[in-house]
Amino acid sequence: MVEQTKNGNSESPDWQQLQKVWQDTPSVDMAKLARNARFVWWRMRLNFGLEIVFSGVGFAIFASFIDLKSLPSTVFGSIGILFSVISFWAAFYIRRGVWDAAEEGALELVRFQIKRAQSEILYIRINCWLAYAALILMAAAFWLFFDRLEILDTDRIVKFSVLMGFMVAVIFLFPFVTRPFVRRRVELIEKLKQIECQLQDEKPACDDGN
Amino acid sequence: MDFKAILQEHSAMLGRIVSSYEADPALQQEVMQDVSLALWQALPKFKGSGSLKGYVAKVAQNRCITHVSKAVRQPRKSALDENLVAEGDSPEELVQREQTRAQLLVAVRALPLTLRQVTTLALEGFSHKEIGEALGISENNAMVRFSRAKALLKTSLQGQVDG
Numbered sequence: 623m624v625e626q627t628k629n630g631n632s633e634s635p636d637w638q639q640l641q642k643v644w645q646d647t648p649s650v651d652m653a654k655l656a657r658n659a660r661f662v663w664w665r666m667r668l669n670f671g672l673e674i675v676f677s678g679v680g681f682a683i684f685a686s687f688i689d690l691k692s693l694p695s696t697v698f699g700s701i702g703i704l705f706s707v708i709s710f711w712a713a714f715y716i717r718r719g720v721w722d723a724a725e726e727g728a729l730e731l732v733r734f735q736i737k738r739a740q741s742e743i744l745y746i747r748i749n750c751w752l753a754y755a756a757l758i759l760m761a762a763a764f765w766l767f768f769d770r771l772e773i774l775d776t777d778r779i780v781k782f783s784v785l786m787g788f789m790v791a792v793i794f795l796f797p798f799v800t801r802p803f804v805r806r807r808v809e810l811i812e813k814l815k816q817i818e819c820q821l822q823d824e825k826p827a828c829d830d831g832n
Numbered sequence: 833m834d835f836k837a838i839l840q841e842h843s844a845m846l847g848r849i850v851s852s853y854e855a856d857p858a859l860q861q862e863v864m865q866d867v868s869l870a871l872w873q874a875l876p877k878f879k880g881s882g883s884l885k886g887y888v889a890k891v892a893q894n895r896c897i898t899h900v901s902k903a904v905r906q907p908r909k910s911a912l913d914e915n916l917v918a919e920g921d922s923p924e925e926l927v928q929r930e931q932t933r934a935q936l937l938v939a940v941r942a943l944p945l946t947l948r949q950v951t952t953l954a955l956e957g958f959s960h961k962e963i964g965e966a967l968g969i970s971e972n973n974a975m976v977r978f979s980r981a982k983a984l985l986k987t988s989l990q991g992q993v994d995g
Binding site for chain 2: 636655658
């Protein structure tokens with residue numbers, strides 16, 4: 623006959639012993655972890671705030687170029703404003719739902735993380751395209767620069783050219799630098815999908831890893 | 833709600849849940865950090881329905897499940913923990929107990945995910961009803977899973993003793 627404990631779990635001496643062995647572990651000092659959790663929580667918000675501020679400042683700076691009322695400055699300012707708006711949107715897009723999903727069910731959380739990883743990949747891809755599109759911004763910057771060439775000295779021209787060269791290098795390197803991140807995210811999605819299948823153990827379709 | 837106090841109160845349970853999902857001690861720290869952050873975010877939303885312990889366990893379980901870097905690691909022997917020393921324990925008893933605990937951990941980690949979820953909560957002393965609530969399944973389903981998990985656990989532990 624199976625005896626029932628007050629908590630409803632079937633009880634045998636073996637199980638009781640296992641419970642005792644399981645629970646017989648020392649407490650962990652969580653003070654440091656608690657401090658770090660607070661720190662990470664605030665850092666997430668600070669990063670978000672900084673991205674919003676940078677987008678806003680960028681918007682204002684590029685808008686000031688439109689005020690110069692020349693064709694090159696208007697083109698440069700307009701493209702810059704477009705970049706700022708996309709950055710602003712991206713700051714929200716990659717974080718949607720990120721801060722309030724921990725108490726959902728495990729399956730919902732896994733599905734949420736899959737979506738999040740997918741949106742991170744999309745974010746990187748958008749950034750790659752933005753980087754290529756930034757070449758247009760640079761072309762506009764060159765146009766603007768040479769439009770005002772007569773009022774600039776040699777030193778400034780050299781500095782500007784070095785800066786532009788550096789930016790072109792960054793733009794071409796960006797897809798290569800982000801490739802390992804994308805690969806890790808793809809692997810993460812595969813693993814998360816396996817976990818999703820395990821959590822739906824009633825559905826045999828998941829057994830073959832599909 | 834004092835986050836630090838809650839974290840400290842349930843630290844042993846959190847440590848056990850984390851260790852049932854991650855064998856590597858260094859990665860356990862990492863998961864523990866993730867769990868504490870998840871709790872920091874989730875605790876203000878606790879509405880008081882059900883026990884706080886159950887809620888903490890649920891959040892920890894969820895975080896551990898999504899910690900996918902744990903995937904299929906070889907079980908390894910854990911080092912003896914000096915903190916386990918209690919009054920009246922002889923060295924032999926200590927070693928025996930730590931060995932049993934290590935075997936239990938290995939057996940729990942080897943369980944399929946859905947059974948592992950139920951097992952860790954059952955080992956913590958949660959009732960079937962509480963397990964069902966924490967995992968979003970019915971009490972009957974929790975009971976069935978627990979029964980399957982217990983059988984697998986018994987086989988696994990027996991195998992470790994025989995092997």
